[in-house]
Amino acid sequence: MMILAHGRRVFAIVAVAAALALGSTANAAIEDRVFDDPSLTDRYQDLIAELRCLVCQNQNLADSDAELARDLRDKTAEMLIAGKTNKEILSYMSDRYGDFVLYRPPVRSDTALLWFGPIILLLLVLIFVYRHVRSKQSINPAQVENESDHAERERVRALLKDTPNLD
Amino acid sequence: MSNKMKYLAPLFVFLGIAVFLGIGLTLNPTELPSALINKPAPTFQLAQLKNENQDFSPQDLLGQRWLLNVWASWCVGCRVEHPLLNQMAQQTNIIMVGLNYKDDPTAAKKWLAQRGDPYSIIPMDISGDVGIDYGVYGVPETFVIDEQGVVIYKHTGPLTVTAMETKLLPLFTESASQQALN
Numbered sequence: 001m002m003i004l005a006h007g008r009r010v011f012a013i014v015a016v017a018a019a020l021a022l023g024s025t026a027n028a029a030i031e032d033r034v035f036d037d038p039s040l041t042d043r044y045q046d047l048i049a050e051l052r053c054l055v056c057q058n059q060n061l062a063d064s065d066a067e068l069a070r071d072l073r074d075k076t077a078e079m080l081i082a083g084k085t086n087k088e089i090l091s092y093m094s095d096r097y098g099d100f101v102l103y104r105p106p107v108r109s110d111t112a113l114l115w116f117g118p119i120i121l122l123l124l125v126l127i128f129v130y131r132h133v134r135s136k137q138s139i140n141p142a143q144v145e146n147e148s149d150h151a152e153r154e155r156v157r158a159l160l161k162d163t164p165n166l167d
Numbered sequence: 168m169s170n171k172m173k174y175l176a177p178l179f180v181f182l183g184i185a186v187f188l189g190i191g192l193t194l195n196p197t198e199l200p201s202a203l204i205n206k207p208a209p210t211f212q213l214a215q216l217k218n219e220n221q222d223f224s225p226q227d228l229l230g231q232r233w234l235l236n237v238w239a240s241w242c243v244g245c246r247v248e249h250p251l252l253n254q255m256a257q258q259t260n261i262i263m264v265g266l267n268y269k270d271d272p273t274a275a276k277k278w279l280a281q282r283g284d285p286y287s288i289i290p291m292d293i294s295g296d297v298g299i300d301y302g303v304y305g306v307p308e309t310f311v312i313d314e315q316g317v318v319i320y321k322h323t324g325p326l327t328v329t330a331m332e333t334k335l336l337p338l339f340t341e342s343a344s345q346q347a348l349n
Binding site for chain 2: 054055057067068071072075094095096097098099100
């Protein structure tokens with residue numbers, strides 16, 4: 001048992017190490033872009049983390065090595081150097097690729113359900129739980145017992161009416 | 168809530184979730200709605216593959232309904248849809264513009280020589296900038312642009328017989344019959 005547990009731990013360590021090694025080579029594939037102005041580098045990193053790669057849909061531009069992702073990173077850098085604001089860059093992308101390119105969809109009437117649905121659902125559940133608990137509490141247990149006791153007693157009395165006295 | 172309802176409630180919740188997830192399964196997550204539908208087609212001016220001395224711009228085709236197919240010689244999906252485009256070029260008189268996306272002109276010419284050339288105009292988007300303006304994320308992509316220069320249809324991925332017959336061709340026959348009436 002000890003040996004088995006030990007083997008499992010070694011396996012876990014090897015697996016994590018392998019994952020880290022793979023992860024670092026994947027990152028190394030993406031070029032490191034440095035701007036003259038360090039604030040631009042920060043903004044660039046933020047933007048490419050927030051924009052989705054359209055080809056490999058579960059990665060952002062920062063993570064993806066797809067050709068289109070590279071082009072869009074170039075475009076982002078180009079627009080930053082040209083002095084465009086983050087908002088201008090994000091709307092440039094969503095004008096062309098739709099809201100899907102944004103990992104944070106805008107709050108609009110057609111995205112309201114997405115943004116507020118979970119909160120509404122939570123509120124509904126809370127209201128339901130509250131009312132459920134309240135309805136359980138409002139029934140007085142003592143009273144219930146008394147009423148059923150009374151009926152039972154009547155029935156027993158009726159049944160016993162014809163039986164001889166056992167005393 | 169009656170007792171019966173209490174026991175049936177989980178069933179209804181389950182059915183509700185099953186219906187939603189079932190609808191989800193029928194959707195294709197790789198197919199994104201185009202941000203360009205019902206918007207003016209982005210303008211550009213590009214050199215042509217076949218007619219080198221002349222630039223092409225979408226404005227040249229204002230007043231006509233035309234098809235814009237984004238393709239490249241390195242694109243595998245383009246090989247799949249190419250016979251359909253050839254067939255369309257032979258059987259209809261639709262103006263077919265083939266935007267050659269991030270390609271090498273020599274490779275593109277060779278590719279067309281081998282597989283047939285359905286395009287009347289082939290603008291070359293070597294940098295891929297026009298592709299970005301059109302929101303191209305997976306070649307091949309096919310757009311239909313109407314007489315006013317507005318994008319009215321987009322198909323992402325290789326064109327299928329179904330998409331061609333039910334969506335694309337009707338857009339052109341409808342415009343042809345309207346022109347016949349006028």
